[in-house]
Structures are given as structure tokens and as C-alpha cells.
Amino acid sequence: MATTETGGAETAFDWFGFLARWGTLISLVLLIAFFSLARPEVFPTLRNTLNILNQVSILGIIALGLTVCLVVGLFDLSIGAMATFGGYFAARFLAELGMDSAWVVLGAVLAVLILAMLIGMINGALVSYLGISAIVETLAMSFVVTGVILGVSGARTVYSSDIPESFQIIGQGAILGIPNPILIMIATALVLWVFLEHTQPGRNMYAIGGNREAARLSGINFQKFALIAMAISAACAALGGLVAAANLASGRPQGVGETYLLNAFVAVFIGASTLRPGKFHVFGTAVGVLLIGVINNGLSVMGVATYWQYIVQGLILILALISASMNSVRRA
Numbered sequence: 307m308a309t310t311e312t313g314g315a316e317t318a319f320d321w322f323g324f325l326a327r328w329g330t331l332i333s334l335v336l337l338i339a340f341f342s343l344a345r346p347e348v349f350p351t352l353r354n355t356l357n358i359l360n361q362v363s364i365l366g367i368i369a370l371g372l373t374v375c376l377v378v379g380l381f382d383l384s385i386g387a388m389a390t391f392g393g394y395f396a397a398r399f400l401a402e403l404g405m406d407s408a409w410v411v412l413g414a415v416l417a418v419l420i421l422a423m424l425i426g427m428i429n430g431a432l433v434s435y436l437g438i439s440a441i442v443e444t445l446a447m448s449f450v451v452t453g454v455i456l457g458v459s460g461a462r463t464v465y466s467s468d469i470p471e472s473f474q475i476i477g478q479g480a481i482l483g484i485p486n487p488i489l490i491m492i493a494t495a496l497v498l499w500v501f502l503e504h505t506q507p508g509r510n511m512y513a514i515g516g517n518r519e520a521a522r523l524s525g526i527n528f529q530k531f532a533l534i535a536m537a538i539s540a541a542c543a544a545l546g547g548l549v550a551a552a553n554l555a556s557g558r559p560q561g562v563g564e565t566y567l568l569n570a571f572v573a574v575f576i577g578a579s580t581l582r583p584g585k586f587h588v589f590g591t592a593v594g595v596l597l598i599g600v601i602n603n604g605l606s607v608m609g610v611a612t613y614w615q616y617i618v619q620g621l622i623l624i625l626a627l628i629s630a631s632m633n634s635v636r637r638a
């Protein structure tokens with residue numbers, strides 16, 4: 307062991323620990339610098355920055371809700387179907403009402419989110435009270451929800467001519483030049499960050515995810531928090547789908563939420579290697595979402611083939627998982 311002149315032990319810098327905590331953020335900064343140098347006239351502009359955030363806003367809303375589920379150690383594969391559910395039924399309710407009023411839109415949005423939360427609570431009840439695998443149960447629920455949407459819709463899309471402009475503003479409007487989807491994503495992130503990091507229920511969720519048996523012995527009710535986590539995940543997925551419907555000015559009965567399912571998991575797992583390796587948290591998910599947005603946008607403005615976006619995302623996820631896994635081994 308190396309020693310200093312005073313005889314004390316010299317502590318070697320822990321490069322692995324440093325990279326495990328900061329590697330994702332360093333990668334994000336390096337990617338931003340690379341794309342900015344490669345396309346300085348396009349990539350680092352304010353317009354393109356807002357474009358990146360707008361592009362990932364729906365993914366971000368869905369991934370943030372999924373984060374809450376993963377914090378308590380549960381997977382939710384129904385988020386894709388729930389996103390489609392939120393978008394279609396919000397558009398359908400408003401088309402049936404035929405009223406272009408902000409209060410009517412607000413009522414329809416709240417009704418859809420409440421329905422989504424109820425479905426999420428059913429997921430949580432089946433998983434926590436009956437001990438069914440969350441992966442299998444939420445996958446089954448996604449089939450049920452998809453079937454209900456197709457049955458009610460007759461596979462017909464609700465078009466913009468039937469959707470009030472007050473609803474379309476949610477996805478197409480802006481405040482002070484910032485698109486509404488970005489503001490909704492930021493608001494969702496702030497609410498969930500405060501909930502998980504600065505409330506007792508949030509701390510209880512982290513305790514359950516860290517060691518469910520120890521949490522039970524401490525008097526923390528897993529069943530209750532499973533219902534809450536699944537309800538939040540479903541509501542955020544429906545909100546994301548609702549924003550997508552407002553942005554597209556159409557309520558599609560299929561092919562909407564599925565496009566966000568895998569990327570939502572990618573973002574959350576990349577985030578779990580940020581600052582707190584192996585732990586799911588809102589800030590990490592936000593970094594993961596932004597990383598995906600920067601990769602997709604940067605490669606796109608450089609004219610790189612789309613398939614490279616998938617390859618790069620996959621490689622970064624693999625590296626993130628390796629980092630989290632090795633960090634867990636070191637702690638053991």
C-alpha cells in the first residue's frame with residue numbers, strides 16, 4: 307500500500323465508483339458537445355433544444371410514471387395500452403359531447419385519468435393481494451385494455467374535425483414559447499420528485515423496493531403502496547397518450563402507446579445508473595429520457611440512418627445495466 311510522507315495511507319481514487327455515479331451524465335454532456343461541434347448551425351440552437359424536449363415529452367411523462375412502479379420493485383407492461391387508452395377515450399368523450407369548452411375538456415381529461423387510475427389499482431390489487439407476477443398480470447391487462455378499445459371504437463379513429471380545439475391546445479399550444487407538452491412533462495417530474503423524495507409515502511416506497519421483507523417487518527403495507535404505484539403508472543401513461551392525441555389531433559384506437567413502451571423502460575433503467583447506481587429515481591429517468599432525445603435528434607440532424615438510433619440506445623442501456631450490476635456486486 308502506498309503511503310504519504312507523513313506515514314498515512316494514500317487512498318486511491320475510485321474510478322469505477324465515479325463512473326458508476328457520473329458516467330451517464332458525462333455521456334450526455336459528451337454527446338451534446340459532439341453533436342454541437344458536428345452541426346453547430348442546427349443542434350445547439352434554442353429552437354432545436356425545444357424540439358428535442360418536445361419530442362421526448364410524451365415518453366418522459368410515461369417513463370416518469372413507470373419509475374414509481376419500479377421504485378417498489380414492480381414492472382408495468384400495460385403502460386403502452388394505457389397510453390392508447392388515454393388518447394382514444396379523451397378524444398372519444400369530447401367527440402361525443404360535441405362541446406368546445408375548456409371546462410368540458412378538463413372534465414374529460416380528469417375522467418380519463420381517474421379511469422386509468424382505477425385500472426392501475428386493479429393491477430396493483432391482483433399483484434399484491436394474489437401474488438401474481440407483475441410482468442404477467444400487466445401484460446394480460448394490456449391485452450384486455452387493447453381489446454376494450456378496439457371493441458368500443460370498431461377500430462375507427464376519432465379525427466380532428468370531431469375534437470374541440472380546446473383539447474388540441476394541450477398538445478399543440480405553448481406558453482411563453484415553450485410547448486405545452488414540455489411544461490406538462492416538467493410538472494409531472496416535479497410532482498413525482500417531491501412525492502418520492504420528500505414525503506413519507508415516497509420514502510416507504512423506496513424502503514419496499516430496497517427490501518420488501520424488512521419493510522414489512524417495519525410495518526409498511528406493501529399492498530397499499532402497490533396500488534398507489536400502479537395507479538400512478540397507469541395515470542401517467544394515460545396522460546402521455548392524451549397529450550399525444552392532442553398533439554396529433556386524433557384519437558387512434560391502436561398503434562400509439564406501443565411505440566413508447568420499450569423506450570420508457572430504456573429511459574428508466576439508464577436513469578438507474580445515474581448518481582444513485584442501481585436505484586430508480588425521477589432525476590435519473592429525466593436524464594435517461596433526455597439522453598434518448600439527444601441521440602435520436604443528433605443522429606437525425608447528421609443524416610445518420612435510423613437503425614443506428616436503436617443500436618446506440620441498446621449499447622448505452624447495456625452499459626448502464628453492466629454498471630449497475632457491477633456496482634451491486636461491489637456492495638455485496
